[in-house]
Amino acid sequence: MSPLAQRQAQLMDWINHSTPFLCQQLHMVYGDASFRRYFRFTFDERTIIAVDAPPTFEDSEKFALVAESFAANGLRVPDILAADHTLGFYCLNDFGDEQLAHQLNDHSCHQLYPKxxxxxxxxxxxxxxxxxxxxxxxxxxxxxxxxxxxxxxxxxxxxxxxxxxxxxxxxxxxxxxxxxxxxxxxxxxxxxxxxxxxxxxxxxxxxxxxxxxxxxxxxxxxxxxxxxxxxxxxxxxxxxxxxxxxxxxxxxxxxxxxxxxxxxxxxxxxxxxxxxxxxxxxxxxxxxxxxxxxxxxxxxxxxxxxxxxxxxxxxxxxxxxxxxxxxxxxxxxxxxxxxxxxxxx
Structure with a gap:
């Protein structure tokens, strides 16, 4: 089993044994320019985002603290539903897949960028x-x-x-x-x-x-x-x-x-x-x-x-x-x- 597959298996095990959620399958959403990977799973008819943020490279505790500060100042940020900063795992409410980038065109940009x-x-x-x-x-x-x-x-x-x-x-x-x-x-x-x-x-x-x-x-x-x-x-x-x-x-x-x-x-x-x-x-x-x-x-x-x-x-x-x-x-x-x-x- 590759290191990435091992991390994914550990993430699923953590979700099923250390959070209020149960997960039968993790679906890869995307990886970005960092070492983080994002997955989606379904629990009780809702979708949840599970994040693998390897602690060697990523500071998930800082993410949680900044999220709290941003929310206190009126910004919409994902709610952290469960987290283990030592392992580098956390669950977020699902913001969906519709990025601002997807809605930008030569007309919409004049409204969306000022917003x-x-x-x-x-x-x-x-x-x-x-x-x-x-x-x-x-x-x-x-x-x-x-x-x-x-x-x-x-x-x-x-x-x-x-x-x-x-x-x-x-x-x-x-x-x-x-x-x-x-x-x-x-x-x-x-x-x-x-x-x-x-x-x-x-x-x-x-x-x-x-x-x-x-x-x-x-x-x-x-x-x-x-x-x-x-x-x-x-x-x-x-x-x-x-x-x-x-x-x-x-x-x-x-x-x-x-x-x-x-x-x-x-x-x-x-x-x-x-x-x-x-x-x-x-x-x-x-x-x-x-x-x-x-x-x-x-x-x-x-x-x-x-x-x-x-x-x-x-x-x-x-x-x-x-x-x-x-x-x-x-x-x-x-x-x-x-x-x-x-x-x-």
Missing amino acids: ALALLPKVQQCTATAQATLPAYDHKLFTREFEIFTQWLLDVHLGYRLTAEQHAMLNDTFNVLADNFFEQPKVGVHRDFHSRNLMMLQNNEIGVIDFQDAVVGPITYDAVSLLRDCYRRWPDKWVSNWLAAFQQQFYPQYPLVKFTRWFDLTGMQRHIKASGIFARLHHRDGKSDYLEDIPRTLGYMVDIGKQYPELQAFVQFVEQEVLPSVLALANSAKGKVVLLAGSKR
């Missing part, structure tokens, strides 16, 4: 749980995330060897983005607030999931995570309009020009991190579907970065070196798949 953005002031009020203040999105974490890009995308995925001049350029870029990041007002940050982590519930409410990595960080982080989604891109004019309306409604004390710069450069930091994470998911975790999202994150870096003179060297590097290499590698991999398929005829 989702309106949740952020409640998220931002959550800077602590019942036990402690949320971790700070500090320089150590910021640096570690930047290094994911250089290690996993440039080195591991592309085999790219940086020159001394390129190292200096990346260091300058890091400093520009860090200055922007840490000058912003500090608020509660979900840290992965995007259309796949927002669920459409009954009465057209939006439920929030996947918040266990919440921190205290920059005021624009979750807004740019939502509007400049790593998995789907919208016209820049639409994003600018949504951002301006959000700023005017909730943060008119900050000039729009300053707020937009905060938003843009925070998005640059997030997409730099995400491109490295997507490469790591492929090489370390065998989750190769995320490779197709790397060009989109790099495209954001190029198009947004071109608006800021201090980022031109980095933009040129991504546009002329990184993006072509990523695309060439992707095309090469597709060609190999075609050749292998042809050889089996």
Whole structure:
């Protein structure tokens, strides 16, 4: 029996012997970019979500504490029906399968994105749980995330060897983005607030999931995570309009020009991190579907970065070196798949 199958069997045993529920069969719902896995089972004519969050990698206790804090601030989050944080197992009420992402189109986005953005002031009020203040999105974490890009995308995925001049350029870029990041007002940050982590519930409410990595960080982080989604891109004019309306409604004390710069450069930091994470998911975790999202994150870096003179060297590097290499590698991999398929005829 594989380790994953063993964990699933242990989860079912825990449900049947340590919770008020009985489970005859677990149906895999999905796995995400983390080590968590989600299952659905039926008990007493209701469906329940069972979560396997291996304690070596996941902090299920923090999930429970943040859920409590989010709920206290008026956010719809799953109820925790049973939990064993030592084992890394818990049961949640079922929010269904309808993500915000599923309902987005060129028309609905103009209603759904403002509705989702309106949740952020409640998220931002959550800077602590019942036990402690949320971790700070500090320089150590910021640096570690930047290094994911250089290690996993440039080195591991592309085999790219940086020159001394390129190292200096990346260091300058890091400093520009860090200055922007840490000058912003500090608020509660979900840290992965995007259309796949927002669920459409009954009465057209939006439920929030996947918040266990919440921190205290920059005021624009979750807004740019939502509007400049790593998995789907919208016209820049639409994003600018949504951002301006959000700023005017909730943060008119900050000039729009300053707020937009905060938003843009925070998005640059997030997409730099995400491109490295997507490469790591492929090489370390065998989750190769995320490779197709790397060009989109790099495209954001190029198009947004071109608006800021201090980022031109980095933009040129991504546009002329990184993006072509990523695309060439992707095309090469597709060609190999075609050749292998042809050889089996």
